[in-house]
Amino acid sequence: MIVTVTVNAAIDKSYFVDRLEPGTVSRVPDIRAIPGGKGINVARVAHLLGEPVIATGFLGGHNGRFIRTELDRQGITNDFVAIEGESRVCLNIIERGSGRSTELLEQGPATGQEDWSRLRDKIRQLARGASVVAFSGSLPQGAAPDAYASLMEAARAEGARVFLDTSGDALAAGVAASPDFIKPNETEVERLLGRPLGPESELHASIRRLMEDGIGCVTVSLGAGGSLAGIGGELYRVTVPRITPVNTVGCGDSFVAGMAAAVRRGLSMEDSLRLASACGTANALTRDAGTVDPAQVEELLPQIRIDRL
Template sequence: MITTVTLNAAIDKTYRVKSFEMDWVSRVTDMIAVPGGKGINVARVARLLGEPVTAAGFVAGFNGQFIRSGLDTEGIPHDFTEVPGESRLCLTVLDADNGTQTELLEPGPAIAENSLLPLKEKVKALAGRSTHVCFSGSLPLGCPPSLYAELITLAREAGAEAVLDASGDALAAGLEAKPLLIKPNEHEIVRLLGRPASSDDDLAACIRELMQRGIRHVVVSLGARGALAGSSGRVRRVAIPAIRAVNPVGSGDAMVAGMVTALRRGSSDEDAARFGAACGSANALQMQAGVVTTEDVERIFRSVTVTDY
């Protein structure tokens, strides 16, 4: 089983408008509202790929009820920790005329210290039944930056591999626990190491440094240019085919789900990077974040190239 942990789960609401202008009334042509947050997107994609999953983390209030109910409707098992407050709403506005996307992200509930122990116990129990535990997204207010590191250690002690897709202080602290895989983007890895990276050569050097620190898989996403993927001491360029993207939100989460799925199935490091990239691209073809079709993934996979850097 793959367990995903989303500490700041959300309702992801997507609006599509013809033209989104400031200080003006915009009419929405299409709307989707679904359970969201990075870890929930990972769980959804992994399940669509045929893997057994459980979504965990914090939920709160009426929005938390919506998240649970929505996952029930999708057939995604879940085991959340309830906390006071209200889970957040994340709004994406897709502008058809200009090809832009605008995101508005609420902060979510503040987490009291007495809510951390039940979460840790739940993560430890789920990890004992999982091959991989994916920790994804921002930390809610009240959570210490060291929380991901603590949870990664608990997951490993229970016998599961840990994956971390976070940013800022949470990512920096989480590295101390040496997760199996991290997936920063090119801006996050610069902040993480505290030095500029103005070229792919610089990014490759950053990846090698992180692998030397004990992180087996370091994948830096580059948007339409694909990714640089470091695995077991080697860096590879992952090139993806051109697509007509509908909504790129969630593509990084889909990439994580694809890589974890491939590694869980025993794929090589090279094929895991290819499969992850194919899933990320397939997600961008959908209006809803965290959705792929196996047909799209298989078609794109055949066109993804991986070469030594």
């Protein structure tokens, strides 16, 4: 079982327009609205890959009911903690010709200590027998920076591996709890280290340092250039095929889902990176964030190149 945790869930609404001109009226001929938030994206992709998955986290208000109803319709098992307030809407405006994306992200509802206590109990229950518990996305209002660290400890106490995909203070505090997997970008690595990175060799050294601090797998996204990954003390360069992206939102979440699926399947390090990268690339070929076509994932797998550095 894979458990995903989304503490700041959203309705992901995509507007597909011919061209976005700031300060003018734009007609929207095509609209998509799906359950979102990074952890929900992870759950959806894992489900599409055929993995048993359950999504949890916080949901509130009318938007929360929409999210729950749509997850049920998609066949994604979910068990969220209900909170006061309204779950957020995240708007992505995509120009159909250029593919250029503009995102507007609401902050989301505030949370209290009682909410976090109930979620911790929920995670402890769901983590029993789970292969992976993946924590993804930003923290909501009222959350302490170490909120993820506390939840990860609860999941690990039940024997699950813990993944963390967040940023800023939440990432810095979470890293101190030594998750089994993190996926920062170069800017986030710089913030973790407290200094800018120079040559790529410094990024290599930074990944090795994070592994030495107890993090089993560190992957750093390089966008269209693939990624650098450190697993079990070894460093790898991952090269992905060139594609014409349709929608890049959710590619990182799809990568996380592929890695979680790989852990559950017991794949080798290199095959884990290959599956995760194929999922991230396949997401960019779809209109919806956090969605892959399993057939495309299979087609992409042999096109992913893994080189040990």
